[in-house]
Amino acid sequence: MIEVAQVDVFSLAAAVTALLLAVALLVAYAINRRLKAFVWWAGSFALLALWLATATLRFEKPVVPVLWLSWGSFYAAACLVAYGLYREGATRISPLGRILACGALFLVMATTLTVLHARPHYWFLIGPIPTVIFMAWSAVLVYRAGAWGYGLVLVVGIAIVSLLSLIHPGGLARALSPRRPPSALRGGFGEAGDPGAPISLNPRPAQPGLLDFAPPAGPHPPVEQPLTVTLITVVALLAMAIALVMRDMLSELDRMRERSSIDAMTGLLNRATFEETAVGLLRVAGARPIYMILFDIDHFKRVNDTAGHAAGDRVISRLGRILRDMSVPRGIAGRVGGEEFAVILPDCDLSTARQFADAVRSGLSTSDFGDDIGWGVTASAGIARHLVDENLDGLTARADKALYAAKESGRDRITIAPDAMEERHWPGQNVRLAGSA
Missing domain, CATH: 1.20.1070 (Rhopdopsin 7-helix transmembrane proteins)
Incomplete structure (x- = not known):
């Protein structure tokens, strides 16, 4: 044993x-x-x-x-x-x-x-x-x-x-x-006739106990x-x-x-994350120019009713991909509604914001969505410049008013919210000021 x-x-x-x-x-x-x-x-x-x-x-x-x-x-x-x-x-x-x-x-x-x-x-x-x-x-x-x-x-x-x-x-x-032979007891004879080791009156146990931590015999670290x-x-x-x-x-x-922060269909920020990020950008903007652009797909209900919701999802995904491909430094884009999208462009002028919106509008209108959609899908946009000490709700309301004006004036166009800090006339047949004649 x-x-x-x-x-x-x-x-x-x-x-x-x-x-x-x-x-x-x-x-x-x-x-x-x-x-x-x-x-x-x-x-x-x-x-x-x-x-x-x-x-x-x-x-x-x-x-x-x-x-x-x-x-x-x-x-x-x-x-x-x-x-x-x-x-x-x-x-x-x-x-x-x-x-x-x-x-x-x-x-x-x-x-x-x-x-x-x-x-x-x-x-x-x-x-x-x-x-x-x-x-x-x-x-x-x-x-x-x-x-x-x-x-x-x-x-x-x-x-x-x-x-x-x-x-x-x-x-x-x-x-x-090397292996060491055991020493013989004194009084007897060890190997080659050498006397052995002396006998101790208080000998140590020959075998360590179960929890005895005595080091092993011989050289050791x-x-x-x-x-x-x-x-x-x-x-x-x-x-x-x-x-x-x-x-x-x-x-x-x-x-x-x-x-939790990304819209699964478009890959853009969802509404909650977009608003949270936008609030942070507006808080540190100060007097620097910062613009919001709101996009809305024209006649989107017609797309769903005529071609089906799968076709509508393709249109939404396409607009999301266009916005992702046109991302700008420090700018953010999000899907804030069913067919509504919002973009924040910091540190840019109105001309740049208008060109951005027009490029997105043109990109969607020239997209091919297949035979099940028998017309060109377009989008309208409203642009508003952030005013000093204006909160996100106020900026969104003015951009939404400009977007509504674009819808009322024929769709597939861009409308700019009135702002005394900006010029009131811009070239281009698809661009007008909200509320202008």
């Missing part, structure tokens, strides 16, 4: 921490099912917990099945991390080939260590090699895909694994130290227990988990914010 001679409670604590992280990732996945990679990373942390719980167990003699389980679970954890990255989209290349290649390397190394009856210290040195190679291979592909954050986490993981295998009390120093390495590992696990969780949470928040 094989008995455990010593247990490293620090590694057990780290194992519990890894299990808690696995549970946290599963809870995050249960909250948001789109985070599918979290399932694989939770499995990876569970396997890391198994490795931490078994890697530093000290038995009365080497237990090969435990060593296979320990380092096999460590390698499997790295494989699940890579597969989670693949599912997350950090890499486009499936890790199956890497898993099989490095897994074959692990089988060869573990079999060799078993056949040679290698001391446990060699397992600490050689056991991580397949995992390090697999992680380095994955890091290269992650960097090529441009996922620098994930690549950095993998590189840090490689450094920690290498550090663990080198400075662990069962690592390099113990593996390179200054860290007598893997406390420092364990703490580094736990911190690395926490940092990786937090970084990945925060990345996906922020990405999801960005997607939610985009979905």
Whole structure:
């Protein structure tokens, strides 16, 4: 019967921490099912917990099945991390080939260590090699895909694994130290007739207790227990988990914010977001010129009633695409009604605003919407300049009044709201002042 001679409670604590992280990732996945990679990373942390719980167990003699389980679970954890990255989209290349290649390397190394009856210290040195190679291979592909954050986490993981295998009390120093024969008792004879060691009146226990942290005999590094390495590992696990969780949470928040602020049909700002942004622009405008243009599709009800709502959706989408293509610096455009659109143009003159509106009007009127719409679809526009200390409601009301005048005067034209700060006559047969004769 094989008995455990010593247990490293620090590694057990780290194992519990890894299990808690696995549970946290599963809870995050249960909250948001789109985070599918979290399932694989939770499995990876569970396997890391198994490795931490078994890697530093000290038995009365080497237990090969435990060593296979320990380092096999460590390698499997790295494989699940890579597969989670693949599912997350950090890499486009499936890790199956890497898993099989490095897994074959692990089988060869573990079999060799078993056949040679290698001391446990060699397992600490050689056991991580397949995992390090697999992680380095994955890091290269992650960097090529441009996922620098994930690549950095993998590189840090490689450094920690290498550090663990080198400075662990069962690592390099113990593996390179010669075997020392036991000393004989004084009063008898040791090897080659040399007297043995003296007999102590208060001898130390020959076998350390289960929770005795006495360092192993022979040369060993200054860290007598893997406390420092364990703490580094736990911190690395926490940092990786937090970084990945925060990345996906922020990405999801960005997607939610985009979905809540963008009109799905046109790709422009929806009404609420447009008004919120416009208020901010007007607040800092001061005396600088800023214009609002309101567009309305002419006879849109006729389009829906004659050609169907699908045709109406095509018209709306087309006008939205025209406005997106004609975007100007710091300007904003939004869909503020069923077939109504609004544009804010800061730091421009009336001529520029009129040319912008005319280009949008011309772009829509020359668009081809298919045979189901048997006439040219047009739009009317109203332009108003922001007055000092005028709020958004006042500016919108004046632009809407100009738009109504354009509709009343025949449609497919642009009307400018009266403003004492601007000239009252503009060339062009499709341009007139609201309320002018």
